[in-house]
Amino acid sequence: MAQIAKVIVDVPTMQTNNPYSYLIPPALANQIQIGMRVVVSFGRGSRKVQGMVVGIDNESSFEGQLKEIDAVMDLQPVLNPELLSLANYLAESTFAFTISAIQTILPNSLKAKYEKVLTPTDTIEEAARQKYFATQPDMIFDENKLSTEDVSELLRLRRTNQISISYVVQDRAKAKTQVVIERAMTTSQLEASLAEVRKGAVQQKKLLQLLMDANFQTISQPALIESTGISNATLKTAEEKGWIVRRRIEVRRDPFKREVAATRPLPLQAEQQTAVTAISEQIEQDRYQAFLLEGVTGSGKTEVYLQTMAKAIEKGKTALMLVPEISLTPQMVNRVKGRFGHEVAVLHSGLSDGEKYDEWRRIERGEARVVVGARSAVFAPLENIGIIIMDEEHESSYKQDESPRYHARDVALWRGRYHQAPVVLGSATPSLETRARAEKGLYTRLVLPHRINHQSLPEVSVVDMKDEIRNHKESNFSSQLLASIKEKLQRKEQVVLMLNRRGYSSFVMCRDCGFVLMCPNCDISLTLHMDSHSMKCHYCGHEEAIPTICPNCQSRKIRYYGTGTQKVEAELKDILPEARVLRMDVDTTRRKGAHEKLLQAFGQHEADILLGTQMIAKGLDFPNVTLVGVLNADTSLGIPDFRSSERTFQLLTQVSGRAGRAEKKGQVIIQTFNPEHYAIQLAKTQNYEQFFAYEMKLRHESNYPPYYYAIQITTSAATEADAAKGIFKIAKQIREHLSAQSIVLGPTPQTISKIKKRYYYQLIVKYKKEPALGNLLEKVLQESQKTGRTGLQVSINPNPVSFM
Ligand SMILES: Nc1ncnc2c1ncn2[C@@H]1O[C@H](COP(=O)(O)OP(=O)(O)OP(=O)(O)O)[C@@H](O)[C@H]1O
Numbered sequence: 001m002a003q004i005a006k007v008i009v010d011v012p013t014m015q016t017n018n019p020y021s022y023l024i025p026p027a028l029a030n031q032i033q034i035g036m037r038v039v040v041s042f043g044r045g046s047r048k049v050q051g052m053v054v055g056i057d058n059e060s061s062f063e064g065q066l067k068e069i070d071a072v073m074d075l076q077p078v079l080n081p082e083l084l085s086l087a088n089y090l091a092e093s094t095f096a097f098t099i100s101a102i103q104t105i106l107p108n109s110l111k112a113k114y115e116k117v118l119t120p121t122d123t124i125e126e127a128a129r130q131k132y133f134a135t136q137p138d139m140i141f142d143e144n145k146l147s148t149e150d151v152s153e154l155l156r157l158r159r160t161n162q163i164s165i166s167y168v169v170q171d172r173a174k175a176k177t178q179v180v181i182e183r184a185m186t187t188s189q190l191e192a193s194l195a196e197v198r199k200g201a202v203q204q205k206k207l208l209q210l211l212m213d214a215n216f217q218t219i220s221q222p223a224l225i226e227s228t229g230i231s232n233a234t235l236k237t238a239e240e241k242g243w244i245v246r247r248r249i250e251v252r253r254d255p256f257k258r259e260v261a262a263t264r265p266l267p268l269q270a271e272q273q274t275a276v277t278a279i280s281e282q283i284e285q286d287r288y289q290a291f292l293l294e295g296v297t298g299s300g301k302t303e304v305y306l307q308t309m310a311k312a313i314e315k316g317k318t319a320l321m322l323v324p325e326i327s328l329t330p331q332m333v334n335r336v337k338g339r340f341g342h343e344v345a346v347l348h349s350g351l352s353d354g355e356k357y358d359e360w361r362r363i364e365r366g367e368a369r370v371v372v373g374a375r376s377a378v379f380a381p382l383e384n385i386g387i388i389i390m391d392e393e394h395e396s397s398y399k400q401d402e403s404p405r406y407h408a409r410d411v412a413l414w415r416g417r418y419h420q421a422p423v424v425l426g427s428a429t430p431s432l433e434t435r436a437r438a439e440k441g442l443y444t445r446l447v448l449p450h451r452i453n454h455q456s457l458p459e460v461s462v463v464d465m466k467d468e469i470r471n472h473k474e475s476n477f478s479s480q481l482l483a484s485i486k487e488k489l490q491r492k493e494q495v496v497l498m499l500n501r502r503g504y505s506s507f508v509m510c511r512d513c514g515f516v517l518m519c520p521n522c523d524i525s526l527t528l529h530m531d532s533h534s535m536k537c538h539y540c541g542h543e544e545a546i547p548t549i550c551p552n553c554q555s556r557k558i559r560y561y562g563t564g565t566q567k568v569e570a571e572l573k574d575i576l577p578e579a580r581v582l583r584m585d586v587d588t589t590r591r592k593g594a595h596e597k598l599l600q601a602f603g604q605h606e607a608d609i610l611l612g613t614q615m616i617a618k619g620l621d622f623p624n625v626t627l628v629g630v631l632n633a634d635t636s637l638g639i640p641d642f643r644s645s646e647r648t649f650q651l652l653t654q655v656s657g658r659a660g661r662a663e664k665k666g667q668v669i670i671q672t673f674n675p676e677h678y679a680i681q682l683a684k685t686q687n688y689e690q691f692f693a694y695e696m697k698l699r700h701e702s703n704y705p706p707y708y709y710a711i712q713i714t715t716s717a718a719t720e721a722d723a724a725k726g727i728f729k730i731a732k733q734i735r736e737h738l739s740a741q742s743i744v745l746g747p748t749p750q751t752i753s754k755i756k757k758r759y760y761y762q763l764i765v766k767y768k769k770e771p772a773l774g775n776l777l778e779k780v781l782q783e784s785q786k787t788g789r790t791g792l793q794v795s796i797n798p799n800p801v802s803f804m
């Protein structure tokens with residue numbers, strides 16, 4: 001009986017969630033498995049496309065003529081059954097196409113080209129060894145060059161573990177390489193050369209002596225240069241004279257080479273113990289339960305994570321831990337590595353595709369039983385998960401803002417249910433959604449109300465910048481903040497300063513006509529960058545010269561407004577010339593590892609002040625920091641979004657929490673133009689519960705989440721008219737079907753209505769119960785696939801983190 005494979009195909013212009021049926025050629029019968037990638041021909045032109053096998057039937061209800069699968073790309077499944085059904089869940093819950101869900105779950109290198117190298121194992125049959133490995137130790141699997149019979153045979157060998165596979169990324173540029181130096185002459189030849197070298201050539205002599213040493217072995221070029229001071233030029237001469245050869249060799253990637261000192265579990269404080277016990281009980285009983293671990297800053301949440309993860313590992317299970325973004329990773333990764341050593345795999349956006357892939361394979365092979373990573377690590381191919389942790393669960397970076405628009409929290413909860421394992425959502429400032437669910441009893445709430453050793457929370461004072469501006473010359477520093485900084489520096493303590501913006505100043509404006517320099521591609525003003533002496537767009541990267549004359553009225557009175565990290569750094573140098581300042585923002589952390597280096601330097605007190613954007617607000621644990629200054633608390637308040645108060649409160653509470661974490665008492669100074677705003681007043685007392693109650697009341701009054709669900713529908717097109725027409729048509733379609741209780745906001749242009757030369761319109765549906773809405777939106781999405789002519793794109797974003 002013929003076998004039929006159900007294949008999800010990758011055709012960008014004609015996406016559908018339905019699999020297509022293909023005949024499995026007889027030679028591959030019983031060899032192709034669910035979760036393998038295949039090549040099939042698609043459509044009238046019989047274009048070759050990639051696809052994923054999601055099902056295999058032994059008979060077909062399909063009447064007509066089926067095409068055969070052309071080739072199989074994998075010798076073993078790359079997605080296991082759990083991850084395949086997770087792909088379906090993602091597609092359904094986020095209005096995405098199954099193929100893009102699958103691609104999101106797979107690591108990038110599996111989308112790229114790579115070579116599969118086959119090696120025989122000890123158990124290989126003699127006939128097979130003779131056939132494939134008689135003349136070579138391994139072979140490259142190339143589905144285009146091998147006969148179907150060979151492919152079938154190799155699949156069988158793989159399934160019976162007679163061969164193993166390793167993957168090498170084909171693009172050589174991606175492989176990590178290093179130049180090594182080898183000796184190319186005999187000792188006596190080198191001696192002869194030494195005699196000929198002219199007197200002053202000290203480096204050449206030094207090199208020859210090194211080479212003549214009986215113990216000389218191949219050495220890496222950077223190591224040689226570093227240890228001897230011999231220059232690159234000398235090595236070049238040496239190569240020309242034939243003393244050495246330089247070769248480029250491949251080295252294994254290891255994203256975290258530095259050994260981390262091992263740590264032992266700390267004796268727990270009473271509240272930590274209660275939390276660990278409650279979570280461990282669920283691990284013991286293999287039960288899914290979601291927990292909210294609500295602990296003030298510095299209350300020791302990390303120790304709770306580590307000890308419950310250890311419990312899962314002890315039981316022979318695996319553990320998954322999510323952290324918001326790379327900025328948080330260095331300290332957290334070190335803590336996890338300190339406890340679990342080589343069992344840890346790290347996945348985050350700072351890794352190259354190759355590094356990510358190496359880690360992915362280690363997880364898949366079961367070599368790493370603990371995974372730490374940012375958002376996409378939630379798809380780590382761990383089996384037998386015993387616990388899932390999500391640190392700083394309120395962070396908006398957990399939501400992906402392109403398709404599939406998933407929230408890692410939902411995926412974590414889904415996997416927790418699948419594996420019957422507890423999921424721990426931790427935060428000092430939980431999202432309103434999560435805290436509300438705990439209120440309803442859906443999550444078990446665990447509270448750590450005190451700092452470790454009952455150290456008090458830092459004292460927060462609020463400075464009204466309106467008064468400051470009236471009384472002083474224009475400065476980013478109030479007299480109170482400046483005085484405190486000086487005091488701390490005198491005591492050899494450290495200071496963290498947060499500014500909510502990068503660049504030098506935020507925009508350039510003409511004092512005569514009010515002209516503001518805008519990006520030609522986006523509806524946003526350009527930002528001045530002093531380091532590159534240019535104006536940059538933070539959305540599309542457009543860059544142009546700094547104007548000295550107003551392009552509009554030719555006036556010379558063009559001035560810089562607002563403030564940025566570079567400008568504050570310059571001011572600090574001016575008023576505190578002896579202070580050592582480290583600046584941390586997108587511009588200083590662009591290079592790989594730069595982030596970790598900066599934090600390490602600050603931790604070792606190589607600087608007195610850490611000045612940064614929001615990226616310094618979370619997770620840092622430096623005992624010597626006793627003052628935190630927030631230069632402009634208002635930027636996040638000014639954003640026209642229902643979550644702006646929540647964001648502001650979270651940010652201020654988080655950054656305040658960096659002060660006074662050890663024995664020394666902490667102090668926080670918040671500068672603002674809105675000192676009476678409730679988000680700022682409540683951040684002053686760092687009282688999350690009070691903020692929660694107040695904000696929930698406001699959300700209730702104005703029908704916002706978490707009282708209502710929300711869906712954002714966006715259209716975009718090359719012309720404004722097309723984008724608008726598209727959204728109004730959708731609005732009409734939807735309104736006809738909505739119940740009276742639901743609310744539609746818009747359609748309106750998006751807050752930033754033009755990005756990269758495309759125009760954006762949106763509409764928001766707020767609803768409590770709309771069982772038919774999902775299907776309706778699916779239909780809208782399918783229809784939008786057909787309107788290729790105008791280039792209209794429609795996207796649907798369930799539970800958007802903001803309405804902008
Ligand atoms: N049981 C304990 N005994 C002694 N010290 C502890 C204990 N638990 C945690 N600590 C220490 O207390 C400090 C704060 O802990 P941790 O960084 O885990 O806090 P946190 O709750 O994650 O804070 P934040 O939300 O601000 O990141 C750390 O330096 C940690 O090593």
Ligand SMILES: [Zn+2]
Nearest residue numbers: 510513550553
């Ligand atoms: Zn002008």
Ligand SMILES: [Zn+2]
Nearest residue numbers: 519522537540
């Ligand atoms: Zn732009």
